[in-house]
Amino acid sequence: MDKSAKWVLSIVVLLLIVVGLFVAFSPSPEGKETRPIKLGAIMPLSGDAAAYGIPIQQATDLAIKEINAAGGVDGRMIKVVYENGACAGKEATSAAQKLINVDKIKVILGGLCSGETLGAAPVAEENKVILFSPGSGSPDITKSGDYIFRNFPSDATSGGKVAQAAIDNGHKKVAIIAEQTEYAQAVKEVFKTTFEAAGGEILTDESYASDSSDFRTQLTKMKATNPDGLYVLSQTPAKYGLVLKQISELGMNQQIYSNEFSAAEDILKDYKEEIEGAIYAEPSFDDKAPKAKELLDKILAEHGELSGALPPVYFATAYDAVYLLKDALVECGEDTDCIKKFLYGVTDRAGTAGMLTIDENGDASFSYVLRTIKDGKAMDV
Amino acid sequence: MALLQLLLNGIIAGSIYALIAASFSLIFNIVKFMDLSPGATFVVAAFSAYSFHILLSIPFILAILLALVVTVITALLINLLVYKPLRKRGADPFTLLLSSFGVFLTVTGIILLIFGAEIHTFGLPIAKGYDLFGAIITPLQVWLVIISVLLFVVLFFFMKTTKLGKAMRAVADEKQVAATLGINVEKTTTKTFVISAILAGIAGILVGLEQNIEHNMGFAVILKGITASVVGGIGNVSAALLGGFLIGIVENVGIWYLPSGYKDGIAFVILILFLLLRPQGILGTRTREETSG
Numbered sequence: 001m002d003k004s005a006k007w008v009l010s011i012v013v014l015l016l017i018v019v020g021l022f023v024a025f026s027p028s029p030e031g032k033e034t035r036p037i038k039l040g041a042i043m044p045l046s047g048d049a050a051a052y053g054i055p056i057q058q059a060t061d062l063a064i065k066e067i068n069a070a071g072g073v074d075g076r077m078i079k080v081v082y083e084n085g086a087c088a089g090k091e092a093t094s095a096a097q098k099l100i101n102v103d104k105i106k107v108i109l110g111g112l113c114s115g116e117t118l119g120a121a122p123v124a125e126e127n128k129v130i131l132f133s134p135g136s137g138s139p140d141i142t143k144s145g146d147y148i149f150r151n152f153p154s155d156a157t158s159g160g161k162v163a164q165a166a167i168d169n170g171h172k173k174v175a176i177i178a179e180q181t182e183y184a185q186a187v188k189e190v191f192k193t194t195f196e197a198a199g200g201e202i203l204t205d206e207s208y209a210s211d212s213s214d215f216r217t218q219l220t221k222m223k224a225t226n227p228d229g230l231y232v233l234s235q236t237p238a239k240y241g242l243v244l245k246q247i248s249e250l251g252m253n254q255q256i257y258s259n260e261f262s263a264a265e266d267i268l269k270d271y272k273e274e275i276e277g278a279i280y281a282e283p284s285f286d287d288k289a290p291k292a293k294e295l296l297d298k299i300l301a302e303h304g305e306l307s308g309a310l311p312p313v314y315f316a317t318a319y320d321a322v323y324l325l326k327d328a329l330v331e332c333g334e335d336t337d338c339i340k341k342f343l344y345g346v347t348d349r350a351g352t353a354g355m356l357t358i359d360e361n362g363d364a365s366f367s368y369v370l371r372t373i374k375d376g377k378a379m380d381v
Numbered sequence: 382m383a384l385l386q387l388l389l390n391g392i393i394a395g396s397i398y399a400l401i402a403a404s405f406s407l408i409f410n411i412v413k414f415m416d417l418s419p420g421a422t423f424v425v426a427a428f429s430a431y432s433f434h435i436l437l438s439i440p441f442i443l444a445i446l447l448a449l450v451v452t453v454i455t456a457l458l459i460n461l462l463v464y465k466p467l468r469k470r471g472a473d474p475f476t477l478l479l480s481s482f483g484v485f486l487t488v489t490g491i492i493l494l495i496f497g498a499e500i501h502t503f504g505l506p507i508a509k510g511y512d513l514f515g516a517i518i519t520p521l522q523v524w525l526v527i528i529s530v531l532l533f534v535v536l537f538f539f540m541k542t543t544k545l546g547k548a549m550r551a552v553a554d555e556k557q558v559a560a561t562l563g564i565n566v567e568k569t570t571t572k573t574f575v576i577s578a579i580l581a582g583i584a585g586i587l588v589g590l591e592q593n594i595e596h597n598m599g600f601a602v603i604l605k606g607i608t609a610s611v612v613g614g615i616g617n618v619s620a621a622l623l624g625g626f627l628i629g630i631v632e633n634v635g636i637w638y639l640p641s642g643y644k645d646g647i648a649f650v651i652l653i654l655f656l657l658l659r660p661q662g663i664l665g666t667r668t669r670e671e672t673s674g
Contacts, residue, residue: 047597050498180642206641211601213592216390217633218641224383238500242593245507249519250386274507 036079037072037329039064039322040099042092042110042120048210048236049087049113052314055307056112056135057082058299059315063322073329085111087210087235089119089182096120100127106334107132107325109318113235114138114183121148128336130328130343134321135314138186142361147336149343149362151317151324151353155183155259157368158281159190162231162257165279165370165381167198171229171255175222177206177215177243178233187259188233203227210235213242219250229255237264237310244274255279260311263371263378272376279381281368285313285353295319295352313353320351386516387634393522395629396529400584401606402613402621403536404577410553410616411573414474415607417481418459419581420599421488426452426582427589427598428492431501449582456578459484460571485599493596502593525587532583533622540618549573553616608652614662623663627651
């Protein structure tokens, strides 16, 4: 480097430092805080699960845009700092650490996958930071901490409801395949317990790693047990579709029991024959209710499509969560003990996803309904 | 008949492992380090085929050929921009291994930027399989196995009979001697990269057609491919075929008896056993270097 270049570089660095100090210590005009409030967000932005991390990001951004256009939180804008939780506990833990220690964030929206929420929960709890998940269903989250909340129902009900449906249909012998993730394994356990308690028999309990896409041998094992029904639980619609494809290729035609991905647009479109007749449970959500319809129309208008991978309820819970956190910030500022109290006090709050009440475990109390696919459309059983 | 189905499942998976193993093996022979770039060319081929056929609606066969052209260009660029300069500076195998990991991550990242993280499919209709004494195999899977085995036959004779094949073996054996005999080592190395990329590329396209494609599909393939090439005996084309089928069959038959969560574990237990008991692989012979070192 020649001499003049060194001079220019030193001056630039010096200027940057001066500007930085000025910005950091300048008092705001009326002595009132005007810097944006930072809201952390952890969701899967890569991997299979990005298929639903990204739509959730769209719903979050929409809510933030509306809130900021209406004046933000007492004149302060909300700025979201997104971190990729990659649908995995390890990544979510580092994401939470980064948001809390580097960005000094007090309120985090997320995770989306149960593994993310469970991974981030201990870090949030220890630092007294609010972690609010708009989409994690694992029953284990119920007991994961005092600062951990969700406006999404625990899937404990899902597994149990579907198990009961299988028994009611006279399918007493079921073979299971579930992805090796916190969510799928936890819900499968609930299915298994309920099913066996009701006199059903689990013939085989298979699993597959999230990064594999060849399940033929697991399915061969299931086929060889001659089950009445198959319980299939994937972490993402993409993997669910692939399992359905290989079930069909192996000539298995048992009744399929599963989760809400059965009604995802992509599944209904690409696996029309395979999904017909499947029975599943999903969070009760009325997409024709005025508030819900308005939200879905707005997202449709902005992005041209509702992401095909997700049942629409996820957009609604994410959107509602942002508004709820905004109200909490208006009420309490960034005092997380106050926010905690505020959230435990939420009763019958009307939102796009329906009425929300948060119970003493920080869980949402809304329920699952049994649905089935008939003529390519989702409907109540 | 469950056992037959398990064997078939193993052979289908094994065909892919074998192609990747051959891809690793060929390069290892010449450059003497575990080059991870076949993981990258695998992904590039799958996404190029998808782009040409699905996004640009180019007829299938032409799309596949174009995809292989893109794959070869990628391999040439990787060699030209990364490995060649490093070789010139006399980089050691560890540096080269790390840089090849960097290449793999970079290519995966570029694919992620262009295509996003979601899964893409070729949208082939779901076929009803042929019934072979109770075991089921779909037409595409039959093709997959046939193509893989045919490629090995071609590769085998190519290595034995053609001038380039012989040059590749000579360079693999002893670079200096090959050079004194008038073999252009640098050119032979480049050509090896091309052949290796075509093998990995065909595997990528086959997996894409049979399952689906996503930007991070290369990682699992690297692990299984390396395992298969080591188990078979690295540096030997027929050994790669053997290693691929062995891993495919053992892991699929293995989880008949073990919980399916152990599927990946089985392959790596075999790898560890081989590294401990027979590091030269099934068909490998100990070289002078290994016995003295």
